[in-house]
Every structure is written in structure tokens, then in C-alpha cells.
Amino acid sequence: MSSATYAVRDSTTMLRRNLRRMQRYPSMTLMLIGMPVVLLLLFVYVFGGTMGAGLGGVSGGRADYANYITPGVLLITIAGVVQGTAISVAMDMTEGIIARFRTMAIFRPAVLTGHVVGSMIQTLLALLVVTGVALLVGFRPTATPIEWLAALGILAAITFAVIWFSVACGLVSKTVETASNLPMPLILLPFLGSGFVPTDSMPAAVRWFAEYQPFTPVMETLRGLLLGTGIGNSAGLAIAWSVVITVACYLWARKLYNRDPSR
Incomplete structure (x- = not known):
């Protein structure tokens, strides 16, 4: 059996281990998904009428605000799920x-x-759920x-970038x-951005x-792609940030993982 085959086999085994952990602790997954759903409902139904009317040049209320905040809530969803990844990695290490x-x-x-592939799958499922709720409330x-x-x-x-950050x-x-x-x-970055x-x-x-x-460039790019607003240089910045964070955090995580356990 080649080294590549061993790598795929062992990685698949570890992925299966992490997916089974998610099945054993569904409350964590529900909590991580539930938080952005609650935020979405809160902002749309409590603040949506006022905030939607206040968007520059936009007439309307809750529906307009649902369109505006959905990209930000999707980023909060990603940030929440990867917090669970950091916890899982720390549990393994301790x-x-x-x-x-x-x-x-x-x-x-x-x-x-x-851990990384399992978190990607969990995040995708969370994003699907939150997007579905957003569609129900006016997105x-x-x-x-x-x-x-x-x-x-x-x-x-x-997602791949912040997962490596959470692993580190x-x-x-x-x-x-x-x-x-x-x-x-x-989780605070969408609030301190254009979310x-x-x-x-x-x-x-x-x-x-x-x-x-x-x-911010990620959210602006999502708005441009999904709602037809201007993107400008946001797409390039979003990709650049993702690459930089991924490379830096991957190298950081690899160094931490390979360190002498006795130190």
C-alpha cells in the first residue's frame, strides 16, 4: 500500500471519528447553529423595520434588512461552528x-x-440551515x-481559513x-464590520x-453575488485575506502539533 493510500485511509478514519463525535454530542451542534438563527430572528423582527428603513437609498423595512444582514449572519455562523473545532482539538490535546x-x-x-474536514462539513450544514431560515424571514x-x-x-x-485558526x-x-x-x-467581527x-x-x-x-470584504462580496450590489475590489480582498489567514494559521498549527510533547 502506497504512502498516499495510507494517508487517505487514516485521514478518513479520523474524519469518521469526528463525525461520530458530532453525533454523540448533538447539543453542541444545535447550540452553534441556534445562536445565529436567534440573532437573525431578533434583528429582522425586532430591529428590522427601523434598520431597514435607515439603509441609505433603500425604501422598505424588514425584507430589505433581511437581505442586508444575511451575509453577516452567515459569517457569524462560520465563527460559531469553528469555536467548536477549537474545543474539540483542545479536548484531544488535554x-x-x-x-x-x-x-x-x-x-x-x-x-x-x-478535524478540519469534519468542521467543513459541519459548517456547510449550519450554513444551509441558516440560509433556509433567512429565506423564510424575507431573504x-x-x-x-x-x-x-x-x-x-x-x-x-x-471557512477553511478560520478553521485553521481555530485548530491553532x-x-x-x-x-x-x-x-x-x-x-x-x-463572532464580533461582523458587528464591527458591514454585517x-x-x-x-x-x-x-x-x-x-x-x-x-x-x-467586511467577504460580506460585501456575498452581497454583490447574491443581491446584485456593487463588489468593487472586495472579491480580491476576500480571497487574499482567506489565503493569508489559511497559510499563516496552517503553519502555526503545524508547528504547535509537531512540537516536543514534553516541552
Whole structure:
């Protein structure tokens, strides 16, 4: 059996292990999906009438606001799910199972591969659920099939990036509690960006941060693809941010995973 075959076999085994963990702890998955759903319902039905009327040049209320905030809620969904990834990685590192794996003849990166692919699958399911709820509360995309595929590609790219960030957070954490807190600022980025209000309504300092942080170009690209608004250079920035975060966090996670366990 070739080394590539061993790698695929062991990675598949670790993926199956992580999927079974999701099945054993459905409450965590439901909680991670439930939070963005609650936020979506809260903002659309409580604030939607006022906020929708306040969007510059847009006449209307809740339906317009549902269209506007859905990309931001999708980013919150991604950030919430990957928080669970950091917890799972930290549990492996602190409960001794990684030390056991290191004594076995398995493809060494398979453990992290299982976490990453499993989290991608879990995030995709969460995004489908949240998108379905958004459609029920008034989200009305005008995208063509090609634009939907492009939007899915953008979501997959940023998801892959923040998953590697969460894996590194899980590896660097000494406790599960720490791992659950480190990725939490990701949930705030859509609020401190164009997720819920246009950035030009913000004070200068907050506006500067909102316009140059990673999630804003992703949300603007999603709006352009799904709703036909202007994209400008947001797509290029979204892809660039995704690549930079992925490479940096992958190298960080690999260094942490390969370090001497006795140190």
C-alpha cells in the first residue's frame, strides 16, 4: 500500500471519528447553529423595520434588512461552528489521546485533517440551515446558479481559513475553557464590520477598522453575488485575506502539533 493510500485511509478514519463525535454530542451542534438563527430572528423582527428603513437609498423595512444582514449572519455562523473545532482539538490535546496516536503507525497529520474536514462539513450544514431560515424571514437573493457557486466558493475559502485558526487556538490552549474563548472575537467581527449597518454610519476610528478587517470584504462580496450590489475590489480582498489567514494559521498549527510533547 502506497504512502498516499495510507494517508487517505487514516485521514478518513479520523474524519469518521469526528463525525461520530458530532453525533454523540448533538447539543453542541444545535447550540452553534441556534445562536445565529436567534440573532437573525431578533434583528429582522425586532430591529428590522427601523434598520431597514435607515439603509441609505433603500425604501422598505424588514425584507430589505433581511437581505442586508444575511451575509453577516452567515459569517457569524462560520465563527460559531469553528469555536467548536477549537474545543474539540483542545479536548484531544488535554485528554491524552494525541499521545496515544503518536505511538501508533498512522499518518501523523491525519488527526488534524479529520478535524478540519469534519468542521467543513459541519459548517456547510449550519450554513444551509441558516440560509433556509433567512429565506423564510424575507431573504430574497437574485443570484444566478454561477453566482451561487461563486458565493459558496467565497464561504468555503473563509471557512477553511478560520478553521485553521481555530485548530491553532485549540493546539495552543492549555485547557478546553481557554480554547472556547480564543476564537470568540471572530463572532464580533461582523458587528464591527458591514454585517449589520453600513460602515459609513460609523465613527471614523471604528469605520477604519470595519473597512479593513477580514470579514467586511467577504460580506460585501456575498452581497454583490447574491443581491446584485456593487463588489468593487472586495472579491480580491476576500480571497487574499482567506489565503493569508489559511497559510499563516496552517503553519502555526503545524508547528504547535509537531512540537516536543514534553516541552
